[in-house]
Amino acid sequence: MTAVETVNRQVRLAARPVGLPKPSDWRFTEEPLGDPPHGGVVVRNLLLSLDPAMRGWMNEGRSYIPPVGIGEVMRAVGVGRIVASSSPAFAAGDYVSGALGIQTHATLDAEGLERSGLVRIDRRLAPLPKWLNPLGMPGMTAYFGLLDIGQPKAGETVVVSGAAGAVGQTVGQVAKIKGCRAVGIAGGRAKCEFVVGELGFDACIDYKAGSVREGLKQHCPGGVDVYFDNVGGEILDTVLTRINRKARIVICGAISQYNNTTPIKGPSNYLSLLVNRARMEGMVVFDYADRFPAAIAEIAGWMREGRFRSREDIVEGLDRFPDALNGLFAGENFGKLILKVGEDG
């Protein structure tokens, strides 16, 4: 065990970023650590998930969850260990996951427990980083977005952008398990080799090396039945020119557009939806929360059977949060980006 800590170190949102977040948009703070509030817990945060969606949470305005307030600790999902509990639901030593925030400790009262969606996780089922990747929100997003919105049928072609990223990894592997042809789009040869060689996708198009349009022609000779879009922008527009009749486009994110200071680029080729009687549909993973346990069990089963792999890119140290997050938007991470802020055990 580590020595008893008495300080919680935090990263707070200091200003609403314009474009890519700047160092001055963040403020590092420290607070004394106390006992858990009545009915609550103190969590030692271990691993924090850095996600493209964070950029949206920093903006003012209506979305699927309220924005992070100026001066508030930056919102983040993470895994940690309960260090002290006054809640009947948790005991010291339990491993948990939930919205813990970019800080070394999360002190949650009963209401905070509810709000953070804190749940116990079973460390024997998989190592902790996996709980922020295939068994966490990215995995759940991929699983429900692909299966419920994309509705792939065996023999169909599924294309996913951000293929080496947290969501993309799972989308392609689930597509393969369901009998589909899985084609990724990723940036750089190493990522593409990983996606094909390690994860077993049928092909991967390197958007930094050549034309995505030509890549789609080559690797999706029968057209695209399901496109799982994590990036938006030009790539979405290009895939729209290659979709089949009754194709389904899952709108999961648009990482290429999140730091725009000009209006988002809408898909110019959206009338391909008309010509092809196709569909473009959005999804938010929280809607499927009651089905997470079943999905986790299924993915963990595939992992155990050796049919499913995943990769995390772990950056160490709370101080590195601002740079690591910006690296995510530049596509610098290779695998699910995780910030390690504490030692397990």
Next chain:
Amino acid sequence: MTAVETVNRQVRLAARPVGLPKPSDWRFTEEPLGDPPHGGVVVRNLLLSLDPAMRGWMNEGRSYIPPVGIGEVMRAVGVGRIVASSSPAFAAGDYVSGALGIQTHATLDAEGLERSGLVRIDRRLAPLPKWLNPLGMPGMTAYFGLLDIGQPKAGETVVVSGAAGAVGQTVGQVAKIKGCRAVGIAGGRAKCEFVVGELGFDACIDYKAGSVREGLKQHCPGGVDVYFDNVGGEILDTVLTRINRKARIVICGAISQYNNTTPIKGPSNYLSLLVNRARMEGMVVFDYADRFPAAIAEIAGWMREGRFRSREDIVEGLDRFPDALNGLFAGENFGKLILKVGEDG
């Protein structure tokens, strides 16, 4: 009866238009009229439907039907009267509808009958112009697009652009019949008054008079559940900011964009689909052909009961085709635009 005619007058596509079609993109021709080919018919064309989709048919490239070839008679759906038949399916005097082309007569062989989708129509059910509007392709597009793709539920709010146009008229009235709030978007006070006063929409937003955004706030206080889009462009983008969770956007057309010489404006606000778990889906009316008879019977029933009205804007004379078509893109027509090229009876 008119005197026996010996000449077929035609409008042919002379060149692929760039932007709005120019007079030189058309060529007027005449051909002698003969007897029907074996197994075929000669039709005296009476009314021809002028539709936004025609602009797409003039462009080269992959779509839901092949483009009109250079030198070919311009494609158009119309109604006419059989003047001579060598087909067992039709007799002289029958009223028919199908792809007759922009010409005074259609001479169809057995294969041409098939290709034009020629069917007999029952003139006693409704006057001929209605067979190009609520009982024709616009009505079928509205009916199946709204009910099958939009899936409105009683109590929901349905918004339709091009509300005074051929498709829009029917969309709003069917929405009302299904127990929805129907809000139109149209250009000009006269059209808006018609849509509310004559057709019974709950409200209509005049996009030429003020802000569509403010209009939506005022007339859709509960948000938008179904948006039936005929126009694309800025209006689609604005409606996207007002959609409800699980909203359905039916992509039927994008008349504001058809004559663009620059790329089509994609919907910048498409990520509203994500936030709202909403869907944008295209449709092509031909897919529902086997269900047309039932839909025609239902709409004709509503007309008989006085629950359903429609308005046509009839321009007379084959020579006026080029101007009438361009007027459609400028929103000059008021009701379904029809070109009259022959006298009935």
